[in-house]
Amino acid sequence: MRVQEIPIREIRRPLYRQNDQNKVKALMESIQEIGLQEPIDVLEVDGQYYGFSGCHRYEACTRLGHETIRCNVRRAPRAVLKMHLA
Template identity: 65%
Template sequence: MAYFTVPFPSRLRSFSVSASSNGSPPPVGTSQSQTPGPVILELPLDKIRRPLMRTRANDPNKVKELMDSIEEIGLQVPIDVLEVDGAYYGFSGCHRYEAHRRLGLPTIRCKVRRGTKETLRHHLR
């Protein structure tokens, strides 16, 4: 699996990203929203909503270990993000997200899947 980085300006008000899960453009006559499967994107931390943060606590030792690892070899496993109507919601990777935040890194590698508002409601239950 190939990974790529998309640099973003530090003061970003709005943005759009297009990518495919296998690195090739979508077939002619289809839009990105019709392309199945997740895509790997580097997203700004401040654009990822963390709806479960208020209910989950991070293990400080695990966060510290991840910070050390990320500084040494980089993030090895992207966090999972659900994209609904242009907004990004993170539901896994709490420790990896927190390690990036504490390191002051502006972006994080994400496995992004598209979803609907109903999918989002299901995750919030």
């Protein structure tokens, strides 16, 4: 696994998650003050990035207008992606 900055627009979020808007707001305030402390996790499959966790952090950074987000990137075959989608 490696940590890298990835353009937010390149991360696909295939599963809908209902975020707690109070948590998103608190994260936005924290990120503005001290930056994103914990990277989100993404799978890299065939050059595409898929996010399944870090939904609140992802939304907070998006709403703040960030163009990139720090990610823990794990390369995986398509079979692993299919397991996450099942």
